[in-house]
Amino acid sequence: MNPLLSRLQPYPFERLRELFSPITPNPAYRAISLGIGEPKHAAPELVKQALTAALGTGLSGYPATTGTPALRQACANWLQRRYGVEVDPSTQVLSVNGTREALFAFAQTVIDPTREGATVVCPNPFYQIYEGAALLAGATPYYAPSNPARNFAVDWDSVPPEVWQRTQLLYVCSPGNPTGAVMPLDEWRKLFALSDRYGFVIASDECYSEIYFRDEPPLGGLEAAIQLGRTGFERLVAFTSLSKRSNVPGLRSGFVAGDAAILQQFLLYRTYHGSAMSPVVQTASIAAWNDEQHVIDNRAQYRAKFAQVTPLLASVMDVALPDAGFYLWAAVPHRWNGSDTDFARELLAQYNVTVLPGSYLAREAQGFNPGQGRIRMALVAETAECLEAAQRIVQFIQSNP
Structure with a gap:
C-alpha cells in the first residue's frame, strides 16, 4: 500500500461521528444539522431541464478531458461578466468535476517530491483536502493561522522566510471556509510578491464567491x-x-482558469487520471454558467436567512455576519471554558442540533489550534429550519449559564 496514506488525518465528520457515538439526542426535538456545508436550496429548473434534454445524446461517446469548447467558452464568458477578466478558453480554462477533485489533483501535478523539504502552505482553519493533497503528493503542510483581530484574515506574515523558500504550492481560500473572510x-x-520571489504556485479556491452579504462582490484571484x-x-x-453558486453539489461540476503553462501540465495529469466530465453534466453546466438570475435569487435567500439568524445567535454568543459564504463562525460562550467539543456534544444531547467543532477544522501549529473554542454552523437548510436551530441554541446557552 502507498505508505503516504498512513499520514492522512481522519476527516472532520468521522471525528464528529466518534464524538457523538455515546450520545442519545433528546427525543423531544427533531434532529437539525448545521454540521455539513451541503447546499439545500432547490436546484435551478433550467439545470434540470438541460440534464433531461441531454440524456438522449450525451451518453453515446467518450468526453474530452478538456471539456467541450462550448463549456469552456461559457466559463470564460462568466469570468468576463463576473470579474471583468478575459481568458483564452482553449488554453486558460479546464472543466473539472467539482473543486474538491481538482484541488486534490492539482497538488499531484505541481509538487516535486524529490526536492528537499517540499512544502505546501495553507490557511488554518482550512478545507482538509488541502492537507490530504499535500501529504499524498509527498509534501509537508505548513499551517498559516487566521487572526480573529483581522476578521479572521490569514496571517501570512507569520510564515517564516525559510518556509517560503521550501514552498511549492500555496492554497488560498477566499471567501474562506469556515470564517467567510x-x-x-x-x-x-x-x-x-512572495510567489515571484520564491517561485511557488498559488491555487485560489473561490467556490463560495457568489454567496456574499456586502454590496461589493468578493475580489477573485484572477481579478486581483x-x-x-x-x-x-x-x-x-x-x-x-457550481455546487454553492447554483445549488447543485450532486452535479460535481466546476472549472479552473489561469496560467496556461500550468494548465497544460494539469491537463496531462488529468488525461491519465480519468477526470473527464460527462457530456450530460457539461450541457447542464453550460445552462448554469450562462444564467445569473438563479444566482441572484439564491443569494437573496441566504441574505434574508442570515439577517434573521445572525442577530438571534449574537444575543448569546460572539458571532457576526461574515463577508461571504454560508457559515457562521462563532465563539463558544465562557461557560464551556473554550471546549468546542463539549459545547457540540451537550447541544446535541439536550436540543438535538448538530454543529461542527472548530478545532476539527484546524491543526495545532505554532503552539495553538486557531479553531479551538469556536464552532462552525452551516446555514444551508431553509430559513425556518435554521431559525428553529438558532432558537434552540439560544435556549441551550441560556439554560446553561
Missing part, C-alpha cells in the same frame, strides 16, 4: 492579478464550482 487587493499583492498588471496569471490558478 475575503482577501483584499493588498493581501493578493503580498502573495504575488489583472488589477495588479499580471495579465498572464503567472503561477496562479483559480478554482470555482
Whole structure:
C-alpha cells in the first residue's frame, strides 16, 4: 500500500461521528444539522431541464478531458461578466468535476517530491483536502493561522522566510471556509510578491464567491492579478464550482482558469487520471454558467436567512455576519471554558442540533489550534429550519449559564 496514506488525518465528520457515538439526542426535538456545508436550496429548473434534454445524446461517446469548447467558452464568458477578466478558453480554462477533485489533483501535478523539504502552505482553519493533497503528493503542510483581530484574515506574515523558500504550492481560500473572510487587493499583492520571489504556485479556491452579504462582490484571484498588471496569471490558478453558486453539489461540476503553462501540465495529469466530465453534466453546466438570475435569487435567500439568524445567535454568543459564504463562525460562550467539543456534544444531547467543532477544522501549529473554542454552523437548510436551530441554541446557552 502507498505508505503516504498512513499520514492522512481522519476527516472532520468521522471525528464528529466518534464524538457523538455515546450520545442519545433528546427525543423531544427533531434532529437539525448545521454540521455539513451541503447546499439545500432547490436546484435551478433550467439545470434540470438541460440534464433531461441531454440524456438522449450525451451518453453515446467518450468526453474530452478538456471539456467541450462550448463549456469552456461559457466559463470564460462568466469570468468576463463576473470579474471583468478575459481568458483564452482553449488554453486558460479546464472543466473539472467539482473543486474538491481538482484541488486534490492539482497538488499531484505541481509538487516535486524529490526536492528537499517540499512544502505546501495553507490557511488554518482550512478545507482538509488541502492537507490530504499535500501529504499524498509527498509534501509537508505548513499551517498559516487566521487572526480573529483581522476578521479572521490569514496571517501570512507569520510564515517564516525559510518556509517560503521550501514552498511549492500555496492554497488560498477566499471567501474562506469556515470564517467567510475575503482577501483584499493588498493581501493578493503580498502573495504575488512572495510567489515571484520564491517561485511557488498559488491555487485560489473561490467556490463560495457568489454567496456574499456586502454590496461589493468578493475580489477573485484572477481579478486581483489583472488589477495588479499580471495579465498572464503567472503561477496562479483559480478554482470555482457550481455546487454553492447554483445549488447543485450532486452535479460535481466546476472549472479552473489561469496560467496556461500550468494548465497544460494539469491537463496531462488529468488525461491519465480519468477526470473527464460527462457530456450530460457539461450541457447542464453550460445552462448554469450562462444564467445569473438563479444566482441572484439564491443569494437573496441566504441574505434574508442570515439577517434573521445572525442577530438571534449574537444575543448569546460572539458571532457576526461574515463577508461571504454560508457559515457562521462563532465563539463558544465562557461557560464551556473554550471546549468546542463539549459545547457540540451537550447541544446535541439536550436540543438535538448538530454543529461542527472548530478545532476539527484546524491543526495545532505554532503552539495553538486557531479553531479551538469556536464552532462552525452551516446555514444551508431553509430559513425556518435554521431559525428553529438558532432558537434552540439560544435556549441551550441560556439554560446553561
